[in-house]
Amino acid sequence: MTKPSPLPRPKDGPAPIRLRPDLPTRAGFDSDHPLACGLVGREGPAIAHLGDLAALLARPATGPVVIDADATGPWLLAMLVALAEAWPGGTGALRGALCNDALDLYRGPAAPSWSSEAALDLAADTLSWSRRALPGLRGARLRVAAPVEGDALRPLVAALHSGLALLAATARRERPQHLRAAATGVEFLMPGNGPGDRAAGALLSQLWRALLVERHGPGFALPEDLVLYPDGRDAPSFVDAAVPGCDALRAALSQRETAEGAAAWLSRPAATMAPPSAPQEIDAGRNAALARWRRERDGNAVQKSLLALREAAKRGINVMGPSVACAKAGVTTGEWAATLGGALPRAAAPAPAPAPVTAPPPRGERMAACARLDAAMRGLSRPMTMLLVRPGLDARPWSGHPLLRAAQDCGVSLCDCGARRMPAEIVPLAYRDKPHVLIFGLSNAQSIRMANSTVMELQKAGFGPIPMLGLVAFDAAPPLLGELHESVTLRNIHETTAETFLDDLSHMVVSGNALPRRHPT
Incomplete structure (x- = not known):
């Protein structure tokens, strides 16, 4: 996935807190897994269990909390809810958002093992549940990427496609009145705050509202701040991009192919990565703490909560309640992700990729x-x-x-x-x-x-x-x-x-x- 956009600052009150853990956590692996070696704590904190999150948020959050955890976003939200129950005001005082783009997951390094359809269902669960349990927290913040080479159409289409797919999954799992409530938890974050971003955001908002009515009927009371704009002055934006018209955006949306953008990250400028310093020492320290956590928790409570999570996932029941119970029992990030990975339909194995039969002859x-x-x-x-x-x-x-x-x-x-x-x-x-x-x-x-x-x-x-x-x-x-x-x-x-x-x-x-x-x- 691309580097996260700057956070929008509220007009009054403290700055938002971003929870963006390291790559193993975002992908659903504990620090002692062989695939996590050398990556623990590199791009953010390792958050393997409720104790790790409690150490990060030693004091109750007084401002918005933005969870940016890719595949494990629902799990981070469940742990945050379990932690916030002991804060003044409880979970009702939680404010913020969950960055929850189920389609964009599969273009990033933290793609989960379960299928994209299962990821959409999980995102729908999270969106619906958060609207009922956390009125101050938006369950689906969808980032609009900055235009590449002046192409303003593709990022707007991608964001709309993700949002519509999420609400379609929600409609399959919820009654119409619950779908309309869930839709109030969707918001879009533009990459910048200039005139071009404002014009593109207004177009996105207009088409989003129209498409919801066309596809799901009337009755959607969407928030005024459906589209957000960050403070970052140096962030990439729509400043040099020509904002398309509504008809062009509609046409591009209907023609969007599911495989579009699969290799786009490989054609972007790469970030510099220096050799890591002493990864063995960092991983060893984390592994010792993680082993101690597993020894000291109630093993029976862990197994019962994981069994309940597995059954909910297999039967299509909302998994957020069982996930909160898992967090309280001391379940780790890797255990949560492995349980879902074993219960949900798996992502399709890569098939041989034949050359296109219609490929133009080389010149x-x-x-x-x-x-x-x-x-x-x-x-x-x-x-x-x-x-x-x-x-x-x-x-x-x-x-x-x-x-x-x-x-x-x-x-x-x-x-x-x-x-x-x-x-x-x-x-x-x-x-x-x-x-x-x-x-x-x-x-x-x-x-x-x-x-x-x-x-x-x-x-x-x-x-x-x-x-x-x-x-x-x-x-x-x-x-x-x-x-x-x-x-x-x-x-x-x-x-x-x-x-x-x-x-x-x-x-x-x-x-x-x-x-x-x-x-x-």
Whole structure:
């Protein structure tokens, strides 16, 4: 997901508090899970249980609380409610919002294991429940992304699509009167506060109100502050974007495809990531505290609350009440997410991504590179296959990236073994698919370290000298790449052209080995 927008400040009163934990917490993993290694506490606090949240909010919150926890947003809200019951005024005094865009989850690193349909149902549960139990807290804050290259249409369409999908899921689970109450918990946050943002926000508000009536009937009393604007003066905004008309926005919304934007994050400028300092010490300290928490809680209460959560999820009952009971019993973030993951329909396994049959023929330099690759593949006994592996916790999609699509357009098959793979899991997958080239999707420092471990596992298993190419999707410091640089050809995915990538594949097929080692430029 993109970096969160600045928070809107209330005219009077204290500034809002943002609860944005680290990536393992947002993805539903405890700090002692192998996939959390090196990421604990990096992008925010690790919040594994109610005790962690109580330590963060040592005093009752006097201002709005904004929960920005991706897949575990409902769980953070449940823990906040359990904690706030002991505050003056109780949960009725809670104010704030939950950033709860169920569709945007699957474009970010913290995508859950359950399906997008289940994520929408969970978001609908949270929205409906929060409206009944927490009148001062909005259950669905949907961020409008800043326009890219002046395209104001796409971010507005994406926000509308997410909101409409959420209310459609709510309508399937609630009566009409409850749906109308739930709709008052939806709000949109624009990226900036300039005239362009105001004009775009007014258009979004107008169309949102009209679409609710068209799709769900009259009777929606939406709040005046349906669209919010942040204070950040330096935030990206609609300042240089031409705001589309209502008809254009309607047409784009009806044509939006569900797979749109799957690989958009890979084409954006990458953030710099320095090598982490002593991750073992941080993780070890957290793991010891987490083990102590598990020892000291009531195990029977934990098991009973998790069983109730599982049954609610399987039977389609609102899971927020059982989630609050889990928080009070001492359930951890990983246990909550694993229970839901086992009860809800799982996300579909990545299927082979064939090249589009309607793909236009390559031209110019692309045609020449494709011809060279075609010539290199003629000596193969079977169609050339790439195996895409994504070691580590980051679950952002890769298979739709233009570089991989370019290879598919030239007749190369792509196998995606799925996200969140440990090194030991990749070896049998490589034996199964027998790829001609192994492609590493490298999204952060953790994936670099796990790619090193994967190479070692392949060597231990006696795997042959398979060509390996690493696509680096972040601005990695050279020392971080040093060890991997010795065994894997590395390319910066933002600066590598399709022609260069195709020539890399041609060389690997012809030589049967990796390219000369060099750092990505």
